[in-house]
Amino acid sequence: MKFSRGLYALLLTLFFNSSLVAQYLYKDELIFNPAFNVEIEKLGSELYEKTGISLRLVMLKKLPDSKNIVEYEEQLLAEFDKPTILLTFSQMDTKVDILANETSLYNYFDKKQILSPVASVVQAFTIALFYSDSFAMFKEIISDYGGTIIPLLAQKSKDNELLGKYSGSMFNGYADIADQIASSKGVVLENSVGSANQQSIFVVKVLFYGFVLYGIYMYIKRKLYLRKQKNETK
Numbered sequence: 277m278k279f280s281r282g283l284y285a286l287l288l289t290l291f292f293n294s295s296l297v298a299q300y301l302y303k304d305e306l307i308f309n310p311a312f313n314v315e316i317e318k319l320g321s322e323l324y325e326k327t328g329i330s331l332r333l334v335m336l337k338k339l340p341d342s343k344n345i346v347e348y349e350e351q352l353l354a355e356f357d358k359p360t361i362l363l364t365f366s367q368m369d370t371k372v373d374i375l376a377n378e379t380s381l382y383n384y385f386d387k388k389q390i391l392s393p394v395a396s397v398v399q400a401f402t403i404a405l406f407y408s409d410s411f412a413m414f415k416e417i418i419s420d421y422g423g424t425i426i427p428l429l430a431q432k433s434k435d436n437e438l439l440g441k442y443s444g445s446m447f448n449g450y451a452d453i454a455d456q457i458a459s460s461k462g463v464v465l466e467n468s469v470g471s472a473n474q475q476s477i478f479v480v481k482v483l484f485y486g487f488v489l490y491g492i493y494m495y496i497k498r499k500l501y502l503r504k505q506k507n508e509t510k
Contacts, residue, residue: 300324302332302352306367307443316450319467323454326463329381330360333450335442338368349375361385363453365446372425374453385456390449392423393430425449 300320301313316333324330339348349362353375361376374387394400400421408414428445451469458465 300330300332301335302362303334303336305337306335307439309439309443312443312447315447315467319451319454319465319469322465322467323457326465327457327461328359329384329457330356330358331450331454331457332360332362333446334362334364335446336364336366336369339366339371345369345371345373346375349373353377361453361457363446363450365442367442372429372449384460385453386422388420389422390424390452390456391426392420393426394421394423395427397421424452 299317301316304313307313320331320333334349334352339345343351345364345366349364352362353360356377359376359378359381361374361381363372363374365372372391374391376382394403397418400418404414404417408417425445425448428441428448431441433441447469454465455468458468
């Protein structure tokens with residue numbers, strides 16, 4: 277049986293794409309975007325070559341029945357012998373988590389910072405100011421910021437923008453973990469997207485500060501209006 281060059285190329289492409297899914301974009305039930313796949317593979321491959329650590333991304337529609345996200349990750353991690361970190365997102369469960377199969381791997385990145393729902397120190401200060409009922413709680417809240425996934429996921433978006441939001445936020449987090457590991461190991465990633473990370477988080481900060489300033493403006497305007505009304509009734 278003879279294969280044409282076109283068919284041979286197609287088979288190679290299909291095989292290559294399958295290999296990509298089986299590597300660093302380990303599961304993808306949401307995006308199905310070849311460009312997204314390739315970018316994850318490039319960054320994941322370089323990270324592994326330079327540090328020996330596999331960083332795998334798992335994107336699920338929904339977690340399997342009767343399993344929470346950590347149980348699911350533990351089941352997947354049992355398949356890997358080499359140092360592996362899983363970044364997992366489940367759309368229907370609205371869950372994000374990071375789990376490693378060796379506790380020493382947590383020394384190379386800040387899980388709490390990456391998964392923080394707060395993007396900036398100013399945002400953390402504002403939240404702490406309004407919601408703290410003790411100085412200890414204030415210190416705890418104000419130290420929890422720098423999130424590179426959840427602040428982007430939390431943004432409102434139309435149905436036709438959801439996939440873009442999911443791919444952007446998860447790639448942002450994936451790149452943040454990779455950059456932190458590389459920095460801890462003293463290596464430089466040519467495929468690093470640190471600047472893109474900062475730009476996307478900057479957008480979140482601008483939006484947040486805009487809402488805060490608008491809220492302050494409306495509060496002051498309301499106070500002045502009530503004071504004026506009170507003076508006019510005297």
